Amino acid sequence: MIKVLLIGLWVCIVSIGGVYLSARMSEATATADAAPAPVVTTVVRGNPISMPVIHNGAVDGYFLGRISLSVDSEKSKKVQLPMDALLTDQLFSLLMGNPMIDLKNVGSFDPENFRNKIKDGINAKLGDAVVANVMIEQLDYMSKETINTNTARRGNNPIPAQKIVEGVVVEAPAPAASH
Template sequence: MGKILGIGLWVCIVTLGAVYGSIYLATAPAGPSEEETKKAALELVRGEPITIPVLGGGDVSGYFLARISFMMDKEKVKGQALPTTELMTDQLFTLLVGNKMVDIANVSSFDVNAFREKIKTEMNTRLGEGMIDQVLIEQLDYVSKESARKAAAGGSAPMEKTTVVEGEQVEEKPASSGH
């Protein structure tokens, strides 16, 4: 009778252990998701603040104040021979000078997503396909020529500007410039 009771108790313990083990393994955390893996392969490269003249009628009518940063492929950034930030600034200036980007009279009609996509496409064409994954617009403001002159003359009032895009907050992590 004692042996049968011992064997029954043993079978119950083994069964409970097997059920516990299978539940534990079934609810084990999955590996990193595709989005987390992609994010880990990207690096933030901060853009420099740049001033882009707006040309109209053969004259400068105002200035865009811009700071655009990029989420870039870490491996491709390491392979760059030139400083990445300066290369991006040059490309942005080439892309945007003289380009009628925004109708200042109707700023609400500005298509931010199309603007980001154009920058991404042009930058990837120059730097290499897949280099730029995401375009982050930290600042995009417009200052008229008259307002800039008043501010340069030492006016006490703050410089009047039109915010074209509300800037995105970008983490202040030091980024490698590819060196």
């Protein structure tokens, strides 16, 4: 009789332990499944831009730049307009419509704020968080006087443009291999 009672107690303990263990394992699996999948991004290389700086109705110089975007690969497939066109439009808005750069005090320029405004502006136009990161490859200023001096020198010892941001090198995406 005691044997049967001990065997019954042993079966209960093993059953309860098995149920507890399987419940804990399923919670761990559910937590792992709930973790967001990593976002796959693609680099969209921007076109080189040259935008006039207009002051008192006259051209004072030009912004020279190239800015690239890191975009969510899946979300960017749904975008109807070319990303480089959206980028150029946003740059014209920031540099011409609402100037963010004080050319007399270039050191006060905040590149992180500039990147965020580009990213937020494009994402707002698209209605989704398509742009993940903005990379400034080049952002320089060349005054009209510097251009005229360099033209007069005919390529001998040109005066370089004024660096606004020290850019990063962005590699062009590799072409897709065809099978």
